[in-house]
Amino acid sequence: MADETSGFDVDLFVIGGGSGGVRAARIAAGYGARVCLAEEYRVGGTCVIRGCVPKKLMVYAGRFADEFEDAAGFGWSLEPPRFDWATLKRNRDAEVTRLEGIYATNLMRAGVDVVADRAVIEDAHTVRLVRSGERVRARVILIAVGAHPVKEPPIPGAELAITSNEVFELERQPERILVVGGGYIAVEFAGVFAALGSRTTLLHRGDKLLRGFDDEIRVALGEAYAKRMDLRLSSTVHRLDRRDGAILATLNDGSELLVDQVLAATGRRPNVAGLGLERVGIALDAAGAIPVDRFSQSAVPSIYAVGDVTNRAALTPVAIREGHAFADTVFGGRPWAVDHDLIPTAVFSTPEIGVVGHNEDVARAIHGEVDVYEARFRPMKATLSGRDERVLMKLVVARASDKVVGVHVLGHDAGEIIQAVGIAVTMGATKADFDRTIAVHPTAGEELVTMRTPAVVKRPVGVG
Template sequence: MADFDLFVIGAGSGGVRAARVASSYGARVAIAEEHKVGGTCVIRGCVPKKLLVYGAHFAEDLDDAAMFGWDVPEKRFDWAVLRDNVLSEVGRLEGAYTETLTNHDVTIFKERATLIGSNSVRLASGKTITAEKILIATGARPLMPELPGIEHAISSNETFHLEKLPKRIIIAGGGYIANEFAGIFHQFGSHVTLVNRTDVLLRGYDQQVVDRLIQISIRKGIEFKFHATIEAIEKRNDGSLHVRMTGCDDIHTDQILFAVGRQPNTEGLGCDAAGVDVGEKGEIKVDADNRTNVPSIFAVGDVTNRVQLTPVAIREGQAFADTFFGKKPHQVDYDCIPSAVFSHPPLAGVGMTEGQARNRLGTVKTFTSDFRPMKNVLAGRNERSLYKLVLDGETDRVVGVHMIGPDAPEIMQAAAIAVKARLKKSDFDATVALHPTMSEELVLMR
């Protein structure tokens, strides 16, 4: 008899959900985590980042307050206070996640575990454990390029631990992490230069919305270097960095953040020993039921490199536990997954972009609302929001919703339900507007 019915490697969002649910079905479950319980999202990802985003928003809110009658005599930001408060909250959440597992009778091993066979793992302490099923949920990590001086650069992981804010920072990358931290550091007072090897930012989001973010970011003072790459980093005696560039002039800066992608955590995991197939990017290959080529070994979350989003990992963990321990088999539906970029301002989207719809459907209709939010009007801020509906030209079904503006991610969650439910433009038109709100623009486009 095996030591456990399920052994989970990695206590991130997907692994914790799978372990908790499987245990609730009566399974004997253990989980191993070499760092902190909670994984990327809770410890060094979306949660602490969103708290920094909240903190950054006060920079403009305090400026706007004067037009609303508030006297703010001095605006002074203390990075150390926010940093330490965020880390304290991360610590609290780690405790909460640990308590959740303990309350569900999940055995926790706070050490690294590696595969040594189809039904066995070895802990860093040397102990061997057997299990009927093994779930790999080790997530992914920031990809750092190999170039001279890379040791002087940081990834998103280190941003939450900086001793002080840099006066100047280069952010390499064009995805959501790069654009989010560009907004954060800019609002905190750093001069931000975003370097991207192409002229494409936020691939997969609607181009019209992305263009609006670039326009707003440039007006705010964020600098963009397109078709440019970092060749080498040299540290000067004063602690500053000289960055040798291709595609633009060399840049002198105080910090460099690489946000050029994420790599699945499979190195040294023992996949070879267990016979688990791994893809070209290091991802664990799985089928629709999260099963690898080895019948007793499964994988969920970012380590599979399917959709690297926390809610997706949670759904995959839930589906795995329901299917193999709860006698309620089902698979994750990857259609119409909403996503957001917590930039300044934030943007969000669900369904097909206009370009995707034209390629897939042929006939497409679009409706847009380009407006200045009421708060921005009184504050004297010229920043405009943009909402967009993409329709199937034959059926008038809304196949995509895309927006940029204050609270766009909060509004998008409700809009995603409408797209998932395959509602038509007439359903939007028939809905009475909630006035005065920004979200009413979704039902007023004609």
């Protein structure tokens, strides 16, 4: 029943129980707001349930293969290791369920009313719960419904492929798998399956993986992956057909691949279908996302949106940050906006990638002349393991200000390294600041503070 003084049932209604929505709900409730959150699937969203967390656990599983192999060079004698998919799946799923319970408990403790239902918008202040038919009046509505994987472009037999949603439901490890795509998800899962022993083909229509990343990082990852799997660049799938209990993939050049599974990791789209946005006059942008201002407010003053549904930066920590900023601004009287310019991020490929700031071309477009410092080396561990492994580190420095505006790392624990470096770059550290920092020896990270001579020639940029 609506509050007689306000005419609203709640102060905030959150549609979506992912990372951004949960953070916004908890912070708003902490300011005394009456908050209701509706989630039609499982609390925790893509990251916790079928994204970052279960995927990273699978990445860890795959990396043990390298560790077992490398151990011999350090004097260890091991029986041939065996991997069991069912054990990994069981333990991974149990951890996801545990985390989901923590999310739900934290919401309850914050005083948030959680409803297991789909919510759609009826007007600027009203949402309808689809299963119960109940209507809830809210002073503010926050849309935090995330995005979903898509299979693009559509091809004959596309229904035979799975996406990053269904990959976590596989009861058996495929002996042969084709991964289609060149972004985070494709690269990470191809690395996982190859490490776990599946015969893996990674196919990408571009001439390099990870569009938008530093060009040399892209090339180096491609070289490393070509040693770990069947990497096919500048290729596309023409059609998929059932063949003797397997899947026959016909490629654009007429060649064929017979595999047990096809994972389509070619993109994601905001979850806006049937949400009711047209009823309130919210028009989507070219990417099918909800346009918002820097404070996450849509064209309708009472409706906000955070996370992947806005297509600003589709990363879980960004969604969390946006949700927190929204709650502080609207309910805490502490207005602030998320800075999307410098976002540390990692790709959990093997070798791993960590990035903060701009690649060379973007840096030049923004800052003018830049200096590029680069180090390529064999990691210390590989000297005894014998593994054919290289590390690549780059600093991009704005010449006029001496500020470090881009850091790019490819190698072991790159994500951990870039998290720490991201603090310095976000604070506006200069190359001189890096130079006067004493190195931690012997580490790979020390290279970031010992590079003294900039590269002379800029490499040409690819089109992939």
